[in-house]
Amino acid sequence: MNTDIYFWGWLILALVFLAGEIVTAGFFLAAFGVGAALAAVAAMLGMNIVWQLAIFVFISSVALLLSRRFAESVSPSEQPVKVGIDRVLGKKAVVIEPLDAMHGTGIVRVNAEEWRALPEDGSQVIPVNSIVEVVAVKGTRLVVRPVE
Known part of the structure; x- marks a missing residue:
């Protein structure tokens, strides 16, 4: 009966x-599922x-280690997706209104977005249609330098 x-x-x-593994990510709960099975x-x-209990602990531990190695080998080692203002840092832009730091004017287009720069x-004054690179953010403006 106890059996x-x-x-x-x-x-x-x-x-x-x-079932928990299905709704979460990371191959974490699957290891314990294998141990329990x-x-x-x-x-x-x-x-x-x-x-x-010994079988559960041992098998779960081994399965957890193996699943971590498997997950690391199949997961891409790309850079994390940049969000917010970080996504424009290092990008190329086109000057659509002359950039003049003395007067605080100028607009660039990065991808399809227009930013004060x-x-x-x-x-330096950077003329229209120049290609620039975004190097920093200062408040709500991009800081850019001409691409040579």
Whole structure:
């Protein structure tokens, strides 16, 4: 009778872990699901609860280590996606209104967005249709330098 209770307990626990893995990311809960499934097999074979727990802990640990290695090997090692103002840093832009730091005027187009901008060299005037690179952000304005 105890064998049946432990078997069903481990099996339900395995299903809960595997269902949890479906709604989360990272291969974290799947390792515990595998451990619980093998503990259910141990319960079905009549092993006592100490062995079942040992199998659960050991198999879960091994599966967790292996799943981490697998996840690292298949996940792309790209740079994280930049959001907000960080996404324009380092981008090329086109001057659509002359940049003049002395008068605080000038607009550039980065991708399809228009931004107020200032030249990096405060005494420089950058004419329309020049290509510039965004090097920093100062308040709500981009700081740019001409691309050579």
